[in-house]
Amino acid sequence: MPPKRRGPLQTVQRDTDDIKKKIDALSSGIDGLNEAERREASLRCSELQNAVEQRKRTLQKLTKADEPAPVANYNQRKQDEEERLLRLQEHLHTLALKLQPIESKNESEAGQSSIQEDEESGEEESEENEESADSDNVDDDDDEEEEDEEGDNDDEDIDTERKTAAVYIALSTFKGEQEGDLSMQKGEVLTILKKNMDGWWLGQDSKGNQGLVPRTFLKEYSGEEKEEESEVEENSADEEEEEPKAKQSASSNWDTVRRAITEIDATDVLSAMGAIPPGFRPSTLSKLLDEGITHRGSHYTQPELSQSQLSFNDLFLDPDSGKVRLRQSRVCLTLTLWSCRMIPPPGVGLQVLSRHIRFCAFNGTEVLSNVHTVRATYNPKSPKTWRFSPRMSGVLPSLLDGDCFLRCHSPSPNLGILFELGVTYIRNSTGERGDLSCGWAFLKLFDKNGTPIPLRTQELTVHGGTPYERDVEMDTTSTKRASATPTGVLQQMLMARKLPKLLVKLKSPSTRIRTLLNLLPDTIVGSLSCVPLLALYRQLLADTLLLNRVTMQNADLLCSSVLATFPQVLDQPDLMDALRLAWMKAESMLKRHEKNDIAVLKREFENVYMSSVYPLLFMTEMPRPQWADEGVETQRARVIYNPALQNPMATMLSSEHTHQAFDITQVTYDLISSARH
Incomplete structure (x- = not known):
């Protein structure tokens, strides 16, 4: 019978067992060595330190999928093994200090006694923590041996700390979580007194406070930067005597320091901690949405002013029918998001609040449209698979609807669709929220000859990093296997299935949907279910801006509650769903000839809007929208679908419901601030 395959x-x-035996043998014969034997033992200690570090890196890359057979309590066993390697690192660090040359020890003993006392007190606290942790996970004999060695070498550790003390700058604010931690502010300069192997360094701030800080929050503060700091201080005291070149040099170096501080964010910390795969990045498209309304759908539904600022580029009336004139766009298609597979999940310590895809028109260098978001459904039994458009009773919410549309009139030969897979998370330890990109995919819509690609199902490879990076792996073992040279066609097919993929189906819109899409702006993306409402809003815009103004040069405020507030509703998917349900109910009660009468449709749309979502916009009971906050979403749903609020007039006049203070912007449309320039 062949031997069982080892995982x-x-x-x-x-x-690790073999390394521990070698460490035990080294530590047992360390006493009584001469200088030559000490150097040889120190070399062996360094080799063992490298071996432990290599095993740590190998362990961090392992996943449960790598095992040839199921392993019970895999995550716990992996965590226990990582803790064991950390303890071995600490043991080797102690041995390395003990094996230092005698001359260097004598030199370091000439340090300051006050610093030594402070460091001894801090080290005693860390030793107590190590003792409590070791008592749960290590044999008693190893615990006693390690603690004795640390106790005998307290003075040596302190001397080494003074010798290797360095100045570092804080890349992010850190609030101490346990007793003995040192809180610090972003940009604060610290003196590092000891660099522990577990990643928690002993630091001292400018006020003399000492404590442990995470090394991932720090960046070395070079001597050049310190010299520039003193130069800037001197220059601020006597600016008239400073030479222009010195000013430019100081400013340039300080700009470098500021960039180094601002470019490091929580994602770098999480990556260094191993909480996320290295292919994850801060979300590019989420950042665009947070910067304002420039990349939101509400902005792109507004008419675009011409170069003269006296007319519009994309909003015209057909004089024969009185409807908005249809406009053809270079790209006008519908797409269905099917699923994503082999997407690596975040690690421990992060609670995922939302898995979603954000997409937009993209030409390889810049975003050309608004950013639309579709939330994915997730099954814990298949953690690497995302799906869209779940089957459910009633009307599917637009946030979960994978049926979308895209219009773009850019002449760029590299025009395509950028898909960014993202998660919104919260850190369990700090409560900090953030958005991560779990990879991206780009679908180019034209070939090298300028011919549109076939509209069919596309299987897109998901890349790591950002859309502006290339060849960044998602750091999954399946990706590394697939990158190796396969030995056969079957093996190549099997490896290709391990790559992260996004499945998207491109379709040509039906005649009815195409007609509605051609009423929209030349460039916009969104949910297909909202197209009828967007078309009616554009019709109201055309009537108000092209017919009801005294002259085309008049830019006075226009009285229209629908035009003034519809963009706010468009940016809140739950309110948009409520409007869509109310419109579907009202439209179903119209007669056939009324459904073809644009005047009747506009009038009915205004009535439905004012009686459904408009009163909700300004109620104090309605919390402000908060992305991926389940509590806020639930509270808003209770208000939106509360039967007692179905009568808008009674709701607005009732003393039981309070509303925000009246503002003129609630009922007037401002062409100057709303139109796109």
């Missing part, structure tokens, strides 16, 4: 985790465990 990767078991291999690391066996290797």
